Amino acid sequence: MKDKLLNWLNQALMLNIFLVLFSFFWLAIAVLGRSLNIPLGLELWYKLWEPVFTPSIGILMGGAVLSGVISWVNKRLDSQSN
Template identity: 65%
Template sequence: MKEQLIKWLNLVLVANVFFVLFSFFWLVVAVLGHSFKVNLGLDLWYKLWEPVFTPAIGILMGGAILSWAIGKINQLFFSPKSD
């Protein structure tokens, strides 16, 4: 059960990383387009910042902390001790 949870958490985090990277590259392209007076979705990106991208970044940070905590707990309590 614990391994399944970690597996799914890592899968969600990997997908979330790619989504956050996609949103960052979209921002870069949209800002470059805006500087050349080409509409590449900067206004849409701004509208999606609060409801979509901010929670995605928060989930990424929270998931990374949760993954670290699960690993530490496993290391402290469930790994075999070599005395």
């Protein structure tokens, strides 16, 4: 059960990191476009920052901490049972 939960958490975090990376690359390209006076969606990115990208980054950080804590607890329990 705990392995299945940890596996699901790791898969969800993997998908979430792709969203975070996508948002970063979109921001970088949109800022470059703004400097060249080419509209590449920077205003839309700003509108999506608070409702989409900020929670995604928070979930990624919290999930990484949770995954680390679960792995640490599993190692401690395994070492005590041996």
